[in-house]
Amino acid sequence: MFLFTEGGHSIPVVDPLGTAGVFSLMWLVIALPLAGAAVLLLGGRRTDSWGHYLGTAMPIGSFAISVYMLLDLLGRDETERSVSQHLWDWVSVGDFRVGMDLLVDPLTILFLLLITGVGSLIHVYSIGYMSHDPRRRRFFGYLNLFVAAMLMLVMSENYLGLFLGWEGVGLASYLLIGFWQHKPSAAAAAKKAFVINRVGDIGMSLAIAMFFVTFGSTSFTVISQGAGEAGDGALTAIGLLLLLGACGKSAQVPLQAWLLDAMEGPTPVSALIHAATMVTAGVYLITRSNFIFELAPHAQTAVVVVGTVTLLWGAVIGCAKDDIKKALAGSTMSQIGYMVLAAGLGVYGYAFAIFHLLTHGFFKANMFLGAGSVMHGMDDDVDMRHYGALRKAMPVTFATFAMGYLAIIGFPGFSGFWSKDHIIEAALVESPIAGVCALLGAGVTGFYMTRLMLMTFFGEKRWLKDVHPHESPSVMTVPLMVLAALSVLGGVLFIGHWIVDWLSPVVGEAPEHALPIPALALTAITVVVVAAGVAVAWLLFGRRPVPATMPIDVSPVIKAARADLYGDAINEGLVVQPGRVLTSGVVGFDHSGADGLVRGGASVVAGAGQGLRKLQNGFVRSYALSVLSGVLIVIVTLAVVNL
Amino acid sequence: MNDVTPYILLSAILFTIGTVGVLVRRNAIVVFMCVELMLNASNLALVAFAYQHGDLEGQIAAFFVMVVAAAEVVVGLAIIMTIFRTRRSASVDDASLLKY
Numbered sequence: 001m002f003l004f005t006e007g008g009h010s011i012p013v014v015d016p017l018g019t020a021g022v023f024s025l026m027w028l029v030i031a032l033p034l035a036g037a038a039v040l041l042l043g044g045r046r047t048d049s050w051g052h053y054l055g056t057a058m059p060i061g062s063f064a065i066s067v068y069m070l071l072d073l074l075g076r077d078e079t080e081r082s083v084s085q086h087l088w089d090w091v092s093v094g095d096f097r098v099g100m101d102l103l104v105d106p107l108t109i110l111f112l113l114l115i116t117g118v119g120s121l122i123h124v125y126s127i128g129y130m131s132h133d134p135r136r137r138r139f140f141g142y143l144n145l146f147v148a149a150m151l152m153l154v155m156s157e158n159y160l161g162l163f164l165g166w167e168g169v170g171l172a173s174y175l176l177i178g179f180w181q182h183k184p185s186a187a188a189a190a191k192k193a194f195v196i197n198r199v200g201d202i203g204m205s206l207a208i209a210m211f212f213v214t215f216g217s218t219s220f221t222v223i224s225q226g227a228g229e230a231g232d233g234a235l236t237a238i239g240l241l242l243l244l245g246a247c248g249k250s251a252q253v254p255l256q257a258w259l260l261d262a263m264e265g266p267t268p269v270s271a272l273i274h275a276a277t278m279v280t281a282g283v284y285l286i287t288r289s290n291f292i293f294e295l296a297p298h299a300q301t302a303v304v305v306v307g308t309v310t311l312l313w314g315a316v317i318g319c320a321k322d323d324i325k326k327a328l329a330g331s332t333m334s335q336i337g338y339m340v341l342a343a344g345l346g347v348y349g350y351a352f353a354i355f356h357l358l359t360h361g362f363f364k365a366n367m368f369l370g371a372g373s374v375m376h377g378m379d380d381d382v383d384m385r386h387y388g389a390l391r392k393a394m395p396v397t398f399a400t401f402a403m404g405y406l407a408i409i410g411f412p413g414f415s416g417f418w419s420k421d422h423i424i425e426a427a428l429v430e431s432p433i434a435g436v437c438a439l440l441g442a443g444v445t446g447f448y449m450t451r452l453m454l455m456t457f458f459g460e461k462r463w464l465k466d467v468h469p470h471e472s473p474s475v476m477t478v479p480l481m482v483l484a485a486l487s488v489l490g491g492v493l494f495i496g497h498w499i500v501d502w503l504s505p506v507v508g509e510a511p512e513h514a515l516p517i518p519a520l521a522l523t524a525i526t527v528v529v530v531a532a533g534v535a536v537a538w539l540l541f542g543r544r545p546v547p548a549t550m551p552i553d554v555s556p557v558i559k560a561a562r563a564d565l566y567g568d569a570i571n572e573g574l575v576v577q578p579g580r581v582l583t584s585g586v587v588g589f590d591h592s593g594a595d596g597l598v599r600g601g602a603s604v605v606a607g608a609g610q611g612l613r614k615l616q617n618g619f620v621r622s623y624a625l626s627v628l629s630g631v632l633i634v635i636v637t638l639a640v641v642n643l
Numbered sequence: 644m645n646d647v648t649p650y651i652l653l654s655a656i657l658f659t660i661g662t663v664g665v666l667v668r669r670n671a672i673v674v675f676m677c678v679e680l681m682l683n684a685s686n687l688a689l690v691a692f693a694y695q696h697g698d699l700e701g702q703i704a705a706f707f708v709m710v711v712a713a714a715e716v717v718v719g720l721a722i723i724m725t726i727f728r729t730r731r732s733a734s735v736d737d738a739s740l741l742k743y
Contacts, residue, residue, distance in 0.1 A: 616743045619735075620735045
């Protein structure tokens, strides 16, 4: 079944088959990590000695089931690759029913493999990374909770279930950013992430409310079948509200400020949650809601604008950070900007958004874990100005990191090359301004990643005293190697346009569109722009020594980038200060207005009492006089009335 | 009809004298006597009106007033005596402690 837009695009409708075979185990994918979290968090210290093994086994089990389901889907006909499982009636009030339904289709299965696959590798890595932490068991409990929530997010068949996962990953993210809660900065960063995400959640919950009102259901099946009859205004409003939700979760401008602070969490958390999976939930949401966005072109334009602004915003921040994790976080923000931009291009871009999401999941997780490995060897120092010449001290980390580096800058043949190149191409056709910005962003990506590479692994040693870098144990380097291999080979998904064809039953088939210039020429231009970025970075950071302290005498642009392009200041000025003024105004009104009314009344009575008290002067004759006057008044009044 | 106007006039004059006396005199005994004068003026009015209407209710009321006045005299004089003993004065303006 298809919906048709005015432009003549056909949008596939969600129409899943019933459960059969391996798909009856669908619920186990979520249940395994959830059970792991329950055992680890409720079991307490008794599970300390073996908890991390259980925590690692659970996502691996989910991964195995996911692979099995993928193989089953591969053997099916294109129209039969969408399967749903009804677990139980979740909400049932009058006519309004929401089922606990799961859905596996070509889009979901890719996410399942990414989440459980990369998730398992990061669990393995964490066994080594967190080995000295007394609260490692709790860490694995939170990680399992995160994986379960993220799987719920991508597997739910309705928006309410998606929202359950959405909030679950928010909770896990909060707990893990603030995992080292004894550090005030970590506690503050966790709170900041939570609060900014709430702003996005307002959008999500309002969108779900709109679904109830407009369609009487939150099920993808019902909504996608009914979207054609809904009004333009409602669809645009829903699209914009979903975009607000996506902005919060995916750290897109204007809700981007939390991601850089989120790097306070342990590095595996940054890799899993703040690079590979959770922050891409916004891209999933937009892609999943393609039946809304295809019918709401204004909302789609807003998505493109947000993506384009963010991809440049994040890239500029990434250029100026000396903290290796924050440089990578800026890069994550920028790469997700690419995905959002692609998702905003509609049917031309969805497949490439998901493709870039997958390859980014590989190479960014790889680089974050690599950064963690570097920090592990450098006594948890994150300042790249204290690094330098680490390629000899940490050969494996260097080699794997280099694979990620080549993938992200889009070195021909590596995974990032295929995914980013197609986003730029699609953007140039659909929206030339966004396309040029994306091209520019690719050059900036080349610059900041080369800068990071040169400052960390090349040049002079700038190590602090008593720091002896060493290679990490194999429990950490093996996941790095696997991810490095995926970073290199991720492009195979694109052989023969496989991923585009694979996703077409979900996101639709793109009509042919003509490039203004030959595709090969465009690829060449992209490579040249990236090479220019790399060359500039080499001139600035490779050819001459890097100062061990941060230069202070720099241009305003660099100062702005160091301050996250004043993202915090903007929030402070636009939201926090007006909020404070508003609250102090309300408090002032309460004190002067509401309290004043009550207190004023009381003081009028008290003042009158003070005055009247003087009448009680102790002289009998004046009392007699007042009695007499009273009597006279009564008589006169009676006389007047009777007249 | 019996003309009671002179009695009522007398009653009014006596009542006025009593009122003025209560207001202007300081000596507690004199104030007290003025109060009695007012009571008797009202008695006179009661009796006069009763006589005019030819029934006994006003006459009976006058007796009640006398009884109450007698009781009041007992209490009032006792209070005046006590105040005089403690303050060596019978001026009503001196007994002004009970005030704001």
